[in-house]
Amino acid sequence: MPDVGRMAQAVLDSVGTVVVGKQDALELVLAGILAGGHVLLEDLPGLGKTLTARSFAQALGLDFRRLQFTPDLLPADVTGSFLYDQSKADFTFRAGPVFTNLLLADEINRTPPKTQAALLEAMQEKQVSVEGVTYRLDAPFHVLATANPIEYEGTYPLPEAQLDRFLLRVSFGYPDREQEWDILRRRISRQREETELEPVVDAATLLAMQAALETVVVEDSIGRYIVELTAATRENASVLVGASPRGSLALLLLARAKAVLAGRDYVIPEDVKGVAVPALAHRITLRPEMWLRRVDPSFVVEEVLASTPAPASGALPTYAAGF
Template sequence: MQQQFELVMDNVRRVIVGKDDVIARLLVAMTARGHVLLRDVPGVGKTMLARSVAASMACVFKRIQFTPDLLPMDVTGSNVFDMRRRVFEFQRGPVFTNLLLADEINRAPPKTQSALLEVMEERQVTVEGETHKLDEPFQVIATMNPLDHEGTYALPAAQLDRFMVMLSLGYPAEAAEVHMLNVHLQPDAPLAQLQPVITRDDFLGWQRTVPMIFLSDELKRYTVAVVQSLRGDPRNLQSISPRSTIQLARAAQARAMLRGRDYVVAEDVQTVAPDVMGHRVLLADGRAGREFVVEALHRVAVPR
């Protein structure tokens, strides 16, 4: 699986230049069956990253452009009356896919945002009392712009908690940006040239292997201690759910697996913790959540 991981990394970096760390962290979250929130300024490659990952894994990719007039049925689907057969038929919405890009998710009203809650947690859609299961894998990559607040709606805590990690691509380094020009000024778009390097079943194999990665009792207690440290700090104004603890442990297992190990070490927990917990804390002084999580990691004793 580590070889397959490197194949996907090599394929995606043909399009996304100079962001190997972000690509790897995204793949870790997806391998742990987690959804990803990309919070960054426009034009840094958020959409292209999602499409590149989907193309590398032979996954079905769909995109929803969230707007203020988007309705819940536009996301999940709805029952439509068939005049010829005189029956209602369920017309599937764009969530019936393998990789869903929810572009500018905070531009839709809360009612439409909430349409994703059941889908993200239970991987199913319920319309008029009838439940429709989604095919595996199902991953959501959502984007939001941190600078433009006009016409946006704050994501509720329940929605944020559904995302395993929040990542930011940031601007490329100078040399990487020059290389980006060499790649993207070619006659043919690099994304159009991407071919799958693993199958959808290979990726499902990654996800099914993650729970088998050994997590010792000492590291379980360490994981809980990190969460308890964040939860008990009076500077944190937001509660941290037990779901967060599970996702932190699962992300650590995924990182260990993709690094070729069948066991988790403390470094795995420490590395994924800022990504998993950073958007789950709220500080009165406006500091970034990631920095707060790093402080907590320094306070908690590491098991030997």
């Protein structure tokens, strides 16, 4: 486990040389990848979302494709399609950009729901069905999608079912003045626009790191704490629809990843608290009157965190004791 933590930290350090001053957000993105999930990067334009995805692909040694979502994009442009091959007098399948290790779905909310839905099967089942034929996607497979949270003209908001497929939602925010000057300084010294990172690990090593997360110990009281947090989102007065059990699973997986990033092989309550907002806020639907009051779902998760007592137990997990 310490080896996994060291390799993960090396990946973060590498990406941090390009994406400046966003250590916490980068750690969340890497936690999502280590947990085997997909990440929604929701923030204003120009804050490094695309650069983050490209940098992680380079540092992790993954095959990378970028797909710009537009209003006229068709499902076949995502998954691929059958084309007639005159030399063989038959139809052959031409794979779409989804056949990669890390897909950047840029501005995913700019394409119609039918095309957005083309990603659903790939994200959940790690496979694509075209004309009744199913094609498996090679592991690892991750989607990093970007969305602009304030520009709604000509956009199609992601439905709850698709939002739920993202393990977590991450925002970067504006850099402070020193960080912004650091960005300019690095650009001046680089003397070119593009950034290139040497691979720190490769796809096979990433799969091994992901498998190692399954051995991270989650004590029973921590597991129940996760369930209590998720259940509390359903009972909050501001919430119309709370987080599903998939939210509990997201908390479990991300808390394990946070523990590994901290060099531990066991989860503590702080790991759960650190991922609660990015894991649960996008799974909550507020009551209509809350929109008028400009209540944000993240406020609800923070309320739940403040009102749910955290455990303080050193007992062994029941599954570790052989139950």
